[in-house]
Amino acid sequence: MEFDSHLPIYMQIMHVIKNRIVSGQLRGGDKLPSVRDLAKEFKVNPNTIQRCYQELERENLVFTQRGLGTFVTEDLEAIKTLKTKMAHELTQNFIEQMKKLGFAPQEIIKIISDRINRRHDDE
Amino acid sequence: MNKIVEIKNLTKKYFTKKALDNLSLEIDAGKIVGILGPNGSGKTTLIKILTGLLRQTEGEVFIDKHKVGVYTKSIVSYLPDRNFLYKWMRIEDAGQLFKDFYPDFDEQKFAELLAFMKLEKNMKIDTLSKGMMEKLNLSLVLARNAKLYILDEPIAGVDPVARDQILDAIINNYHENSSMLITTHLVRDMENILEEVVFLKEGKIVLTGDTETLRAEKGKQIDDIYKEVFASEEE
Numbered sequence: 001m002e003f004d005s006h007l008p009i010y011m012q013i014m015h016v017i018k019n020r021i022v023s024g025q026l027r028g029g030d031k032l033p034s035v036r037d038l039a040k041e042f043k044v045n046p047n048t049i050q051r052c053y054q055e056l057e058r059e060n061l062v063f064t065q066r067g068l069g070t071f072v073t074e075d076l077e078a079i080k081t082l083k084t085k086m087a088h089e090l091t092q093n094f095i096e097q098m099k100k101l102g103f104a105p106q107e108i109i110k111i112i113s114d115r116i117n118r119r120h121d122d123e
Numbered sequence: 124m125n126k127i128v129e130i131k132n133l134t135k136k137y138f139t140k141k142a143l144d145n146l147s148l149e150i151d152a153g154k155i156v157g158i159l160g161p162n163g164s165g166k167t168t169l170i171k172i173l174t175g176l177l178r179q180t181e182g183e184v185f186i187d188k189h190k191v192g193v194y195t196k197s198i199v200s201y202l203p204d205r206n207f208l209y210k211w212m213r214i215e216d217a218g219q220l221f222k223d224f225y226p227d228f229d230e231q232k233f234a235e236l237l238a239f240m241k242l243e244k245n246m247k248i249d250t251l252s253k254g255m256m257e258k259l260n261l262s263l264v265l266a267r268n269a270k271l272y273i274l275d276e277p278i279a280g281v282d283p284v285a286r287d288q289i290l291d292a293i294i295n296n297y298h299e300n301s302s303m304l305i306t307t308h309l310v311r312d313m314e315n316i317l318e319e320v321v322f323l324k325e326g327k328i329v330l331t332g333d334t335e336t337l338r339a340e341k342g343k344q345i346d347d348i349y350k351e352v353f354a355s356e357e358e
Contacts (some may be wrong), residue, residue, distance in 0.1 A: 005344035008335040009315060039294045043287065044315040045155055046297050048335065 001042055009044055010052040017056060021072055022083045032062060032070040125152040126188075127271050127302040128173070133182035135168050135326075142168040144326035145182070150271075153299035155316055157334075158306045159345075160323035161353055166306045167204075169323070170273055173304070174201045187270050197227070200269035202260055204276040204306075208248050214259060215244040221263050233266035239295075240288055254285035261289055265296045272296075272303045278312060290316060314345040322352050 003012050020026040032038070035053065039046040053070050056062045060078055064070045073079065098108045128150035135143040143165045150156050158166050171177035172184060175191045186195040208217050214237065221228045237244060240258040251259065261277055277293070278286045293303070293316060307313045314320070314334060322330040330337075330352055334345055341348055 003315065003344075005338065005347065006342050008339050010335060036294065036297070039297070039316075040291050042315070043290050043294070045318045045334075046294060047153070047318050048315070051335075 009042075010048050010055065013038075013042055013044070013049065013052045014055055017052070018061065018082060018086065021061065021079060022086055026072050028072055028074045028076055028079060030072045031068075032072065034069060125300075126150065127152050127154075127186065128304070129183075129185040129188075131183045133169075133172065133184060134180050135165075135172065135177065136180045141326050143172075143179070146326065146328060148321060148328065148331075150302050150304065150319075152270075152302055154318050155293070155297065155303045155305065157310075157313060157317035157320045157345075158304060158323055159310055159320055159349055160306075161308075164323040165326040166323055167275070168326075170201075170275055170304075170306065173271075173273060174199055197225070198270040200225075200264045200267040200272045202264040202272070202274045202277060204279065206256060206260070208260070210249040212248045213244070214242060214246050214248070217248065217259065217263060218244070218266075221266070225267050227268040229266050229268055232268075233262060236262035236266055236292060239292060254281040257281050258285060258288060258292075261292060265292060270301050272301065274303065274305045276307055277305060278307065278309055286312060310349045311344075311346040317345070320345055322349070324353065 001016070003009050017026070017032070026032070032053070033041065035046050035049045038049045042049075053062060053064070057064060057070075060075070061073050061082060062070050063073060095108060098111075103111070126149050128148065130146060130148040133143050133146045134141060146165075146169070158169065160166050168177065172179050173186065173191065175196055184191050187198055189195050208220075212220075218228075218230065218233050221233075222230060234244075237259075240255075240262055242255060242259055242262070246255075248256075248259075257277070257280075261274070264272065264274070274293075278289050281289065290312075293305075297303075305313065305317065317334050319332065320330075320334050320337065321328055330348070337348060338344060343351075
């Protein structure tokens with residue numbers, strides 16, 4: 001994986017794991033890969049993964065059981081909240097970028113709705 | 124935290140030229156530290172002092188609380204930047220050599236590393252490609268249960284597949300009770316596995332720190348910081 005040079009790597013990996021949780025690739029109660037395995041997957045220092053798991057734990061998205069490993073939270077509400085939060089972030093980013101390109105709110109809405117409808121027809 | 128390496132005011136002079144100039148550095152257990160710098164910055168001199176191949180002019184060096192000597196040589200596993208095996212050998216002979224030399228050489232670990240690197244123990248040394256040679260040397264060095272691993276340019280001149288295998292082997296071998304010191308020019312390929320970096324210029328540390336913190340502070344990857352720090356050298 002190519003990392004963005006502006007952000008600490010542990011944050012970028014946190015983001016990938018959040019994506020896996022929200023998309024259902026990792027489900028509530030699932031065991032996360034061991035620190036070493038994930039370090040190999042991303043080719044990063046094991047302590048970077050350790051930090052990433054600690055931060056995810058602080059956000060109550062994962063929990064650690066001594067000797068057993070790290071697991072995705074079983075609190076489905078928390079996952080739902082995360083999903084909404086990530087959607088807001090993505091949308092906010094998109095809107096800001098579109099505004100920078102000079103689009104007015106109504107135009108942005110039209111572009112999105114046209115796009116979604118076109119997708120719908122394709123399927 | 125337990126310190127594996129403690130270097131205090133280290134100076135090494137070759138006649139009047141200072142290869143290391145009043146350098147101080149500490150490495151905690153469980154850290155992978157990158158020593159970054161162009162040719163002639165003092166990396167090799169530093170490694171040679173840590174491995175006991177050279178003596179310092181001034182200053183003190185402790186590895187696992189001991190001055191460099193017989194004990195420290197038994198707990199330091201060193202990957203030189205050139206080949207150190209005889210051409211007539213097969214891989215298994217190289218393993219035997221290490222077993223004879225180092226009591227902490229773990230044959231089981233060596234066999235696992237060879238399997239991981241897809242090397243066969245009956246292969247002859249002089250038939251190995253550069254990448255295979257590098258993988259063999261690293262397997263030998265990592266198969267020791269050492270406290271300090273010193274890897275001098277571990278991925279120099281190997282193809283991307285071999286490079287990934289080498290990085291995986293390094294991550295696999297990571298242990299919280301031992302440390303690794305890695306020198307490299309290939310900052311881009313290595314920076315993500317380094318927890319701390321030390322920029323060495325003309326025998327002095329010009330910048331050092333936690334890689335994630337440096338990246339966040341400067342808003343750049345270590346490779347770009349490296350280019351910035353050493354740009355004047357290239358001109």
